[in-house]
Amino acid sequence: MKIPVNTGRPYTVTVERGALDQVGPLAAQLKRSGAKALLVSDSNVAPLYGDRVEASLKTAGFQTRRFVFPAGEEHKRLETVMDIYRALAEGGFTRTDFLVALGGGVAGDMGGFAAATFLRGMDFIQVPTSLVAQADASVGGKTGVDLSFGKNLVGAFHQPIAVVSDPEALSTLPQRYVNDGLGEVIKHGCIADPALFEALEEGAVLEDWENVVARSVAIKRDFVEADTRDTGRRMILNFGHTCGHALEKLHRFQGLSHGEAVGAGMLLACRAGEKLGVTAPGTGERLRRVLERYGLPTEPGFSVREIVEATALDKKSDGETVRFILIKDIGESLIRPMTREELLEALE
Numbered sequence: 001m002k003i004p005v006n007t008g009r010p011y012t013v014t015v016e017r018g019a020l021d022q023v024g025p026l027a028a029q030l031k032r033s034g035a036k037a038l039l040v041s042d043s044n045v046a047p048l049y050g051d052r053v054e055a056s057l058k059t060a061g062f063q064t065r066r067f068v069f070p071a072g073e074e075h076k077r078l079e080t081v082m083d084i085y086r087a088l089a090e091g092g093f094t095r096t097d098f099l100v101a102l103g104g105g106v107a108g109d110m111g112g113f114a115a116a117t118f119l120r121g122m123d124f125i126q127v128p129t130s131l132v133a134q135a136d137a138s139v140g141g142k143t144g145v146d147l148s149f150g151k152n153l154v155g156a157f158h159q160p161i162a163v164v165s166d167p168e169a170l171s172t173l174p175q176r177y178v179n180d181g182l183g184e185v186i187k188h189g190c191i192a193d194p195a196l197f198e199a200l201e202e203g204a205v206l207e208d209w210e211n212v213v214a215r216s217v218a219i220k221r222d223f224v225e226a227d228t229r230d231t232g233r234r235m236i237l238n239f240g241h242t243c244g245h246a247l248e249k250l251h252r253f254q255g256l257s258h259g260e261a262v263g264a265g266m267l268l269a270c271r272a273g274e275k276l277g278v279t280a281p282g283t284g285e286r287l288r289r290v291l292e293r294y295g296l297p298t299e300p301g302f303s304v305r306e307i308v309e310a311t312a313l314d315k316k317s318d319g320e321t322v323r324f325i326l327i328k329d330i331g332e333s334l335i336r337p338m339t340r341e342e343l344l345e346a347l348e
């Protein structure tokens, strides 16, 4: 499946079984033969898929180099970016060359950031291999790294020239990362796609990753295209994230994955919405059953007051008002500005 994305510079997301072998041919449609490609990947993914991707680039006429960093969020930092710059400089890369980020969201965010900043911007191709990366991080153009005092604090908007997603790569992804990614997929169903949500209710998604990834990409694309700089409608993608981020903070970013936190956050939002008379009665219960089915927690584990207090420092909040995302029903979402007091009342 080919999904066109029309942000700043348009590009195509290819979602196809076996697409890992298509990276070279797809790059050949965009870059001149003989250009250099730096393959940036982590220590788990490089041994699994690095050779295939590199071989396909070589066969398509590109010169390749490989940069492998130790897997894990703790390596999504400026020190690793510095090492990528070094590999680019030592390899004599110029602005006509390109970078290929192969791996999960960490490889994509950090490889993308290195590409956004080296020589003030070079092309990059994203080859996402985790569900989070395929269904969420590969669309939207946000790149960046963490600082010791906060996640994703340094970054840039930089669109890839192509995204190549191979759903077959998900077969080696550890289960907990599959569940983590399903948090965002469930979110996409909730905010915009009743059919995707029903497929999740029936369990049909587990046999059809290609469709799940493609639908997720199309939904995120629709919100991002409407608002590439993340100021208006794109906020809807934040469904479940106000409370979700608060929960991650309360858990000190340990023991609770982002997808799990978003799941619990969406459930809180549904319960608040039902109480406010905005969300159709029974929606929270449908969501709870889906979260349970995919092993995502349904109890936040903290009091409502603690959660609301922890939303105070959210990047997406401005002063005392929270732009809270609610759904009217599965597939229909809206932005509702609320004070923290109102939020507390609705959640209690």
Ligand SMILES: NC(=O)c1ccc[n+]([C@@H]2O[C@H](COP(=O)([O-])OP(=O)(O)OC[C@H]3O[C@@H](n4cnc5c(N)ncnc54)[C@H](O)[C@@H]3O)[C@@H](O)[C@H]2O)c1
Pocket (backbone or CB within 6 Å): 042, 043, 044, 045, 048, 071, 072, 073, 076, 103, 104, 105, 106, 107, 109, 129, 130, 131, 132, 133, 136, 137, 138, 139, 140, 141, 142, 143, 152, 169, 170, 171, 172, 173, 174, 177, 180
């Ligand atoms: N840019 C965005 O819009 C955006 C959106 C969502 C998340 N993110 C970022 O993405 C990151 C989380 O993504 P993630 O969960 O993919 O993290 P990750 O890149 O650390 O991948 C998770 C783990 O799975 C492994 N892995 C990946 N693909 C595999 C495969 N096919 N087979 C076996 N193992 C595989 C990785 O080595 C890692 O250990 C966070 O840093 C987050 O901030 C960015």
Ligand SMILES: [Zn+2]
Pocket (backbone or CB within 6 Å): 184, 241, 258, 262
């Ligand atoms: Zn998220």
